[in-house]
Every structure is written in C-alpha cells, then in structure tokens.
Amino acid sequence: MGTRVSVELWDDDEAHGRKLVQAVMDDYKRIDREMSTYKPDSEISFVNDHAAEKPIPISEELFNLIDVSLQFSVASHGAFDITYESVGYMYDFHKHEHPSEEQIKEHLPAVDYRHVVLERGARTIEYTMPGVKINLGGIAKGYVVQHEAEFLKANGIEHALLNAGGDTRVIGDRRGKPWIVGIRHPRAKDQVITRLPLVDEAISTAGDYERFFEQDGKRYHHVINPHTGEPTEGILTVTAIGPSGTITDGLDTAIFVLGVKEGLELIKKYPGYETIIVDANGKIYYSEGLEPGRE
DSSP states (O other): OSSEEEEEOOOOHHHHHHHHHHHHHHHHHHHHHOOTTTTTTTTTHHHHHTTTTSEEEOOOOHHHHHHHHHHHHTTTSSOOGGGGHHHHTTTTTTBBBBOOHHHHHHGGGGOOOGEEETTTHHHHHHHHSSSOOOOOOHHHHHHHHHHHHHHHTTOOOSSSSEETTTHHHHHOOOSSEEEEEEEEEEEEEEEEEEEEEEESSSSEEEEETSSSEEEEEEEOOOOOOTTEEOOOOOOOEEEEEEEHHHHHHHHHHHHHHHHHHHHHHHHTSSOEEEEEEEEETTOOEEEEEGOOTTO
C-alpha cells in the first residue's frame, strides 16, 4: 500500500489474539496484491489494461469498492474521481517527475468517472474510451481498516486499533479511556494541530505532505484535482471522522479537492461524519459538530 500498516488489539486468549493479528496482516497483503496499480499482475492492473476493450468480470470486493467510489464522484460533482489515474500515473514522486502541460491536455479527457460502467448482474466493469485508468488510492486504505475492523469484531474483539498510513479505525475504547489520535501539523512533522478522543470510529487524513516533491517553487503532491490533472491547491490537510473508514477516506480526498466552502457543504450530506480543514494560509476550519465550544 506504499505505507506502514499495523494492528493493535486486546484479547484474553493470547494465542487467539496473535492468530487474529496474523490474519489481519495477511489480509492487508491480499488486498494490496489485488488493488495496487503498482503491481502489474493485480486485478486492478488487469482491469486498466483491458476494460476499454470489453466488459471485464471482477471480484465482488473490487466491484463494490468501485461502486462506492462512483457514488462519491456523484456526491462531490467529480471532485473525487478514481479515473484521475488516467493522468496521475505520469507523476512519479520518487523520481520527482510530473507530466507536461501537453501531456495533461492529451490525457485529461480520459479523467471522468462516467467513463466507468459497472454492470451489477454480470459483475463486470467497462471503460467507454481508451486511455482510462483507475486508482483506488483515495479510498482503499480506509476500506482496508474498516474491513479488518469488521473481521475483528466478528471474532469477538472489543478493543483494537488498525492503521494504514493516514487512515485509522478504532474498535471500542482503549480499555476504559478513549483512543487519542493526533492530526499532524502539515508543515511541522513533530507537531499536531489537535488531538481527538475516539471511541469506535474511523479517522482519515489527506495532506499535501504525504507524497510530494518541490520543483521550480511549486509543490507537486499526490492529491490530483480530476478537473485539471494537477495537484490540488488551496488546502494543506483535511481530516474526516465518522463510523466507516471507507467513507472517511473518500471524504477527506473529496473535501481536499473541493476546498473549504464546498467541502463543508459536502460533509453535511453525511450524517455522523465531521471534518477539520487546514487551508493554504494555515487557517483551521471545523464542520458544525466539531466547532470549538460546541458540545
């Protein structure tokens, strides 16, 4: 997944607990094998290679996550769009490479979630034009921690913490106290802008500091605006909190692209979810349920 993953849990039976930890770690790896665009033999890579030719049957798990992603695209008016990869694949944050204006102009027409057609009866996916590629990087890590949390709960675990990069899902409390999760300061690695007490919730953060490089005075980071094919400007970091890690992961990406005003409007469509936004000037904005002084 290109990031550190972990699981921490309490179990009265140590052998059972260790078995569950191993099962979670194995499943992290399984999902990575199937959904990573960096692996040429993954299911999603096969889809990207062939879905423009004909409808491709896919696993139920991948189908459902793509379906949720397309629902986010509709709700956010395309701010969240897994087809950003049609341009995004040309960014290499390790080699400090980015596409030229000409390349973006050439490939940008392929960035449109409406190019992705799902057929539930046959459980197939098809792209309506050549050059379309999808990437679930904006939602898959949140899905992973949510999926594993549900697995642990089904196996009797009442207290746990699951993490995949900027996505965390906690089960219950931390043995009588809430889990305390800090939101990193976007420009000071060892500082946090706030700490949140969480009980049985998910929290996801997207920031322009996670994967980036600077060139000619411009910061190139991994949150690509689907409408421009370039890194989103105006926001430093977005955090979303709520019951499902899948939803919080999709929300932080969508809000990052939408910006403060539209992002705060989007979160209202998701009862039980809240957001914290830090804009390019360092100003912090809270959704209604998190406003300081509000109980």
